Amino acid sequence: MKIAIPVNKNNLDAGISHAFGRAPFFLFYDTETGEEEYVSNRSVGAPGGAGVSAAQQLADSGIEVVLSPRCGQNAAQVLMAANIAVYVAEEESIQQSIDSFTRGELKPLVPGQPGVNKFRRP
């Protein structure tokens, strides 16, 4: 299973980013092979709609699961339409979050419930 996590830097120690659409990188992690890949988030500097286009990037990359502390409503809508499951990553550490996820301890992020934020545009 291919999972994606928004991260601050392109290494395992970097920590999870709290801004899904504007996270500098995504870690793509394959639970079967243990393979890791850091991919630049091409929406990081988008003037608007960063969440939508980041979600599009993950959908295009064949991601099946996203672990993220939060996710905007528009991004959540794209992820759902792309059949990507989103789980709330509460740990700061990437490794801990992956471990909690594989142990089945993470809660799914449900739109309209805490964790999904409708950001007001500036």
Next chain:
Amino acid sequence: MKIAVLSGKGGTGKTMVSVNLSAVAGRGTYIDCDVEEPNGHLFFRPQWDKPWTVSTKVPVVDQEMCTGCKNCVEFCNFNALALAGNKLVIFEDICHSCGGCVLVCPHRALSEKDRAIGTVNSGNSGDIAIYSGELTPGQPSGVPIIQKLIQLSCSSPSPVVIDCPPGSACTVMESIADADYCLLVAEPTVFGAHNLELVHQLVTLFDKPHGAVLNKCTAGANPSEDYCRAQDIPVLVSIPFDPALGKLTSDGLIAANEDSNWQTIFASLLETVQREAAK
């Protein structure tokens, strides 16, 4: 004669100056282009006529015709489109209505529909015509509402006072595009001077005749005044800091209608503007 009243941020007294100018004119038109927070009507308390609805175009997709080629998704600068699970998802609330996606779709799967984004109200207060635009919260841009307001002002009696949105964004550019004269309202602080610089750059860019109104002036330093001097901006009036003016304004009263002192100050400001604009 169209006078645009601008300021780099809210709370400088822009609306106060605008409504007083219209009041001393005693006729003409007052247009509230501050569509995110229109409050000029609170002073004029007009009887509203039936409002106009302002709409923009947003795309609709015919999923049957859509092949999922993603041309439109890649085209959209505002990321208002996504293709997920072989379906096109359209986010109307971030669409800027550029119409480009409809043009680039090779399969004619996209068309346009109207989406209401706000209203324009009109009414009268004595002999002054009042127009006020209001953007529905959450809409990306007030520009179409301002375009409607400006279009209405073209056939409206003079002098037209345009109460612009604060700042120097595209909504402000739209508001001043047609103006004969721009009044820059600024406070006597370092921030005030910085905000003044932003709107000054804008009116210079548009090559508009302009002058400053310095509000809330005290005996102390006035960085905005220094800026005007350095930039050769005529200061048309310096309004002293006066709690009585603040009180009248916060009570929704037009100072010029309540007190002959203010009447004199704003009447002479209007005269100066008309003279400067005629130069």
